[in-house]
Amino acid sequence: MTPGREGADVGRAVVRGGDDALEGLIRPLLEALAKLADLDCTYLTVFDWGRREQEVRFVHRAGEVEIAEGTRLALPDGASREILLGVTRSPAQLPSTHPDSQAAKRLGLRTYVSVPVVLPRHELFGMVCGAGRRPQAVGEPVVALMESFAQVVADHMSRARMAAIEERAERAEEQLRARGLFLAAAEHQLKTPLTSLLGAARILRDGGPGLGEDQRDLFLDLVIRGALDLTSRVEGLLVEARADVQSRDLSPSALDLTEFVEPIARTFDAASDHQILVEVEEGLVARADASALHQVLGHLLDNAVKYSPARGVIRVVGRATPDGAAIDVADEGPGLPSGVDVFEAFRRGDPQRAGAAGIGLGLHIVRTLVEAMGGTVAAEANDAGGTTFTVSLPSVGSARRQPGFPGAA
Numbered sequence: 001m002t003p004g005r006e007g008a009d010v011g012r013a014v015v016r017g018g019d020d021a022l023e024g025l026i027r028p029l030l031e032a033l034a035k036l037a038d039l040d041c042t043y044l045t046v047f048d049w050g051r052r053e054q055e056v057r058f059v060h061r062a063g064e065v066e067i068a069e070g071t072r073l074a075l076p077d078g079a080s081r082e083i084l085l086g087v088t089r090s091p092a093q094l095p096s097t098h099p100d101s102q103a104a105k106r107l108g109l110r111t112y113v114s115v116p117v118v119l120p121r122h123e124l125f126g127m128v129c130g131a132g133r134r135p136q137a138v139g140e141p142v143v144a145l146m147e148s149f150a151q152v153v154a155d156h157m158s159r160a161r162m163a164a165i166e167e168r169a170e171r172a173e174e175q176l177r178a179r180g181l182f183l184a185a186a187e188h189q190l191k192t193p194l195t196s197l198l199g200a201a202r203i204l205r206d207g208g209p210g211l212g213e214d215q216r217d218l219f220l221d222l223v224i225r226g227a228l229d230l231t232s233r234v235e236g237l238l239v240e241a242r243a244d245v246q247s248r249d250l251s252p253s254a255l256d257l258t259e260f261v262e263p264i265a266r267t268f269d270a271a272s273d274h275q276i277l278v279e280v281e282e283g284l285v286a287r288a289d290a291s292a293l294h295q296v297l298g299h300l301l302d303n304a305v306k307y308s309p310a311r312g313v314i315r316v317v318g319r320a321t322p323d324g325a326a327i328d329v330a331d332e333g334p335g336l337p338s339g340v341d342v343f344e345a346f347r348r349g350d351p352q353r354a355g356a357a358g359i360g361l362g363l364h365i366v367r368t369l370v371e372a373m374g375g376t377v378a379a380e381a382n383d384a385g386g387t388t389f390t391v392s393l394p395s396v397g398s399a400r401r402q403p404g405f406p407g408a409a
Helices: 001-015 020-037 099-106 142-208 213-246 257-271 290-307 361-371
Strands: 041-048 053-061 073-074 111-121 123-132 253-256 274-281 284-290 313-322 323-332 376-381 389-393
Touching: 020 041, 020 053, 020 123, 020 142, 053 123, 099 142, 111 142, 111 253, 123 376, 142 213, 253 257, 253 290, 257 290, 257 313, 257 323, 284 290, 284 323, 284 389, 290 313, 290 323, 290 389, 361 376, 361 389
Parallel strands: 274 313
Antiparallel strands: 041 053, 041 123, 053 073, 111 123, 253 284, 313 323, 323 389, 376 389
16 A cells, blocks of 8 residues: 555544544534634535545535535546645536536535645545535635635644554554463463374374284274364464455445344254343444454354253344444353453363363454454353353444535536
8 A cells, every 4th residue: 555545544434433533623614614604504525536526524504505415426537636726616607518617516606716735745635525505706815714614624634644653653553462461371272282283193003013902993083082172273373364364455334233143143043952032222333344244243143052061052143232233142051260361362160071172262253254344242150150252343434425515626
């Protein structure tokens, strides 16, 4: 990724993430601009060069012109982040082929002006725009005011970008440390069964005729068990590695949890001797990657079945939250071990429990995938015993698409 593209992506992430500082800055500026320039509507657009679209991010409406926040429009074919745009003005003053002119005329605007927001390295970030239904001349004082507002936005985005880059660098460093710890733990996980396997194999090789039939069978059993154990551990590490790669390439979208959750739960209900009860609110929707969420619920249900007593009840509840949706998976198992992060790699509940096979990566994978979808996962002990795992997912965005609006430069 080139430096310019990385900076633009970080800048968009700051704006789309609901940057309160930018919103607190730009809304008063748009209101002041509408009053000083006597415009019906003022707004800021942000360019998305990856999708070649622009979005109306913030709007101040003072008159009859109505332009909705979240509206998106495709950029013209010739538009580029390296080609800096100048000031554009009312439809009558623009060439008929100019996209601003055509969009403005379709909306019945008689006054229109836009000023580019230019970031360092001469990158085009967006436009500060004003519109009105009454014809009026847009003089240089208004343009100069808009240019100063655009510079304020550019300065803010530059500072926000630097902060985001620093945060990303810190996060990458933390991930490298976590990966190093994971690899060290993985080495330990593989070394024990390998040592046992090699020891038994050498005894079989060197013992020769001196080994009795019972002893040979004993060491052969050790070799087989060691090989199976090692295979299981390697497969677990491969699953974790695939989940780590998968988490970097998710495609979250609106997902109807009412229809999504129950079939997964029913699969485990049919394959085990547990009773799995499912209750999901009607019309419950969240933003998630279907494949990743399927894997998350599979791990949580497998964990609940593994640690719950035979014929125990497992409850799966989907509910709305202020920030989106949550899925609870509650079991009747032994509960949470004290003082242990159960989502840490290679952590397990009760390894002595019958049927509790595995190397402790399932919940680690769950956290990796949920956080990659922008959600969180938590575990809490139930009052009556057992554990409830809660996956919280973000709500679906409300961006809308409309055929055209002024601001496409």
